[in-house]
Amino acid sequence: MIEKWIQADVLSQPPYQVKTTKFQIKLNQNESPWDWPADIKEIISRRILSCGWNRYPDLIPVELREKIGVLCNVSKDSVIIGKGSNEILQAIFTAVIRPKDSVCTLSPSFAVYKMLAEQKGAQINVSNLSSSFTIDESDLKKKASKSKLTIICNPNSPTGTLLPVSVIEDILNNTSGLVVVDEAYVDFSGVTAVELLTSHQNLIITRTFSKAFSLAGFRIGYGLMDKDLATEIQKCLLPFNIDMPSIIALETILDHHELVQNRVEQIIKERDRLIQELNKIDGILAQDSHSNFFLLKTKFGAEKTFNILAEKGILIRDVSSYPGLESYSRITVGKQDENETLIRAFREML
Ligand SMILES: Cc1ncc(COP(=O)(O)O)c(C=O)c1O
Structure with a gap:
């Protein structure tokens, strides 16, 4: 019955899912393991309480645009803000893509690109990563040159692969898309x-x-x-898309963002240590990464690995349904003690 209303491209898609279970340690969504300190959360809460909840927020949060502009060293007019970057991606697809337009992306990569491309009826031009997760730069460049829209996740998720800026520049110079x-x-x-924005x-x-x-x-x-x-892309974001609590929270944390750099440094150190320690265990292969997560496979396969860790209260991501990742899991780097618990769990498992 519903087939006569819902587009075939949507009907054929599986819903976006994240497998979950009860956990004490959450390493499945590449979030930061650290919350904001209580005093900053309190400042945000007080500001939210003092605002009228009966009023719309700014149509476009101009001050926030300015703050993000300063953070990124670009003009505020070059910044658009969305409910997550997912909403920005959706607005780009709405503004740019019509049925049969070609969209180029890496595979495996972030699943939302394919989901949006399919929903717009686009033709997807995939550039496959090698079995060791390297990017075929000339294949990507060729496919991008024939596409109306190319999306490159850099560093790529879920592989952690990084493309140098010079290659991105080459791709930009070789496509009219x-x-x-x-x-x-x-x-x-x-x-x-970011430095290529002024020239491209x-x-x-x-x-x-x-x-x-x-x-x-x-x-x-x-x-x-x-x-x-x-x-133009802003026109494809719905009016008042950013709610008042989000505007206040972001404005406040941007005044305290020195905390972020320190935490990033800790995560990078922990990532390299964790990968090194896990690779010492027989039966595990952990891949190098340029991000706050990495791919890993064990001799048990992804589903069993997920289940064994879940029994120990550790939640990771089973990415074995992604093309080319049949036996892989993705693990987000946690706090040091969480990573220690993970290493112990793997030692017991293997
Ligand atoms: C590569 C990539 N892009 C975009 C997003 C979306 O992030 P958000 O919508 O939370 O900004 C994610 C989230 O997992 C991601 O991994």
């Missing part, structure tokens, strides 16, 4: 394409406050692009 670089994990790689009108960068900035609960992300492009 738009290129989106999703920099959700840029804080952990330190590699950004066909570049859009998306970023999020859900990862390094410890703010996944509030749902805020942003896009950086040429200001005329920003005006």
Whole structure:
């Protein structure tokens, strides 16, 4: 019955799911393991309480745009803000893609790109990573040159692979289409394409406050692009998309963001230590990564690995349904004591 209303492209999609269970240690969604300190949460709460809840927030949060502009060293007119970077990606697809348009992306990569492309009836041009998760730069460049929209996750999720900015520049120079670089994990790689914005009108960068900035609960992300492009993409975000509590929370934490850099440094150190320690255990292969997560496989396969760790209260991500990742799990780097518990759990398992 519903088939006559819902588009076939939507009907054929599985719902976006994240397998969960009871846990004490959460290492499945690449969030920061640290919350904001209580005093800062209190400042935010007080400010939210003092606002009228009966009034709409700003149509477009201009001051927040300015603050993000300062953070990224771009003009405020180049910034658009969304309910998570997912909403920015959705607005880009709405503004750019019509049925049969070609969209180029890496595989495996962040599942939302394919989901949005399918919902718009796009043709998806996939550039496959090698079995050791390297990117075939010339294949990506060729496919991007034939696509209306190319999305490159850098560093890539779930593989942690990093593409140098020079390759992104080459791709931008060789296509008449738009290129989106999703920099959700840029804080952990330190590699950004932001300096290419002034020379390349066909570049859009998306970023999020859900990862390094410890703010996944509030749902805020942003896009950086040429200001005329920003005006057009903004039209595809619904009016008043950013709610008052999110505006206040972000404005406040941006005044205290020195905390973030210190935490990022700890995560990078812990990531490298964790990968090294896990690789000492027989029956485990942990992949190097430029992000706050990494891929891992064990001799038990992904499902059993998930279940054994779940029994010990540790939640990881089973990514074995992604193409090319048949036996892999993805693990987010946690706090030092959480990582220690994980290492112990793997030693017991194997
Ligand atoms: C690569 C990548 N891009 C974008 C997002 C979306 O982030 P958010 O909508 O929370 O900003 C995620 C979240 O997991 C991600 O991994």
